[in-house]
Amino acid sequence: MVSKVLITMSLMVLGALAQFNPILEVTSCTRSKLELTLTDGADGGIIYIQGQGAACRQLTTSGVSYYTIDFGSCGIQWLQEESFKVIVQKKSLYQTGDDKQIPVMCIADLGDLTVSNSLDVADKDDDAGLNKTVKPTATMTLYSNGENINGGTVKLTDIVTLVMQLDAEYIEDFDIKAKSCFADNIEIISNACPVDTELFPHINSISQGLIQAQFGAFRTTSLAGGSVSMPFSCTLQVCLGSCSYTTCSDGFVSYGRKKRALAKRQAEENNMEDISVGSSISITTDEVTIESPDDDNNTCMNSAAFAALMTVLTAGMVSSFGAFVVVFRKFMDNKRVLMHLNSKG
Structure with missing residues (x-):
């Protein structure tokens, strides 16, 4: 029990x-x-x-x-x-x-x-x-005149700002820099440096987790004209804490500062696997008006009418001048007759 x-x-x-x-x-x-x-x-x-x-x-x-x-x-x-x-x-x-x-x-x-x-x-x-x-995540946004133009259209003469930013919950802990970027099939960033600074500049670090570049709009060659779609894509290096700078061959580092003594810059950092971001815009050219063949014919017709008018006016002026000469001669003959009669009286 x-x-x-x-x-x-x-x-x-x-x-x-x-x-x-x-x-x-x-x-x-x-x-x-x-x-x-x-x-x-x-x-x-x-x-x-x-x-x-x-x-x-x-x-x-x-x-x-x-x-x-x-x-x-x-x-x-x-x-x-x-x-x-x-x-x-x-x-x-x-x-x-x-x-x-x-x-x-x-x-x-x-x-x-x-x-x-x-x-x-x-x-x-x-x-x-x-x-x-x-797993950090990031986004790419394209701006023109302060407005988000992702998926929109800009002119070939516009200035575009490309912004890449970590999502808010990761900015405190991580940083990014662009390792490579393409605009359609045009390589614009290679090994964190611009391929052609006349086309696309150095990417600047604005703050931790936020980088950007400003450039004049460009597009791949289109013989047909009209609007051309330009997809932009970048591969980003993600770092735990701040990323180190990359010195480019032109003496600038990847964030746009002059080259300086950075003996410790090559120290091992907490690099991680890459992530990709992208966006797309359409770029169009300014319209140029060219006269059509019909417009040329009208111009020719107007020119012919103007020439005819000038001919008529010229003929009228010549006729008027001739009539004036005849009247003037008769006036002078009458004047001489009157003078002769007065002299006899």
Whole structure:
């Protein structure tokens, strides 16, 4: 009888322990913070990063709750890879074997964003590791006169600004520079330097994660005229932190500054796999009006009419002048007759 009671009590204890089974998900991991989602935590429990002090400790609740752990407050600074243990504790004042120790690794990479149970560094067999892979993304936007012209049309005489920027959530941690760019089949950037600065200039770094270049519109040769579609595409190098400069053969670096002593510039940096961005615009020429053959005939007809008119006017003037001469002569003859008569009287 006593044995049955002990067995029953043991099962009740094990059942109570099994009831605490929180699920932790890493929703975001950047160089500055870790964002977690906890499901089925305990009211009055705590969650924290092991070994980092009270600044990383937060109270838990039952149901679904969200937590942001600031790495600066915790004294954590990860470069390209950082691993630590997240502790989910049922009671805040004491620890038991019921608590969860979940190893988390944040990896800066450009593979697909995944969460997988690939780590095996936990103290307890029942706690799976979480591997968070960060994949930065970027966009290319084309502007003219301050307006977004992606998919639009500009004239061949317009000035275009090409802007490439990391998405907002990655700007704090990553940087970019253009390794190669094409405008349709025309190579405009090679090895981070412009191929022909008369066509396309150096790309400038405006701020971390934001680069741009301004150029006069151009297009591939079209014998037919009209509008020509120009797709722009770039392969971007992504760096964890700031990218280093690339010195070009003309003495400028890829962000448009003069060459200077950069002995440490070639130091190894946290380069990652490349990403691609692109956009497209249509470029048209200014219309030039050329007179048609009909217009030429009309011009000829108008010229003939003008010549005929001038001939008539000239003939009229000649006739009038002749009549004037005849009248003048008669006037002079009459004047001489009158003078002769007056002299005899």
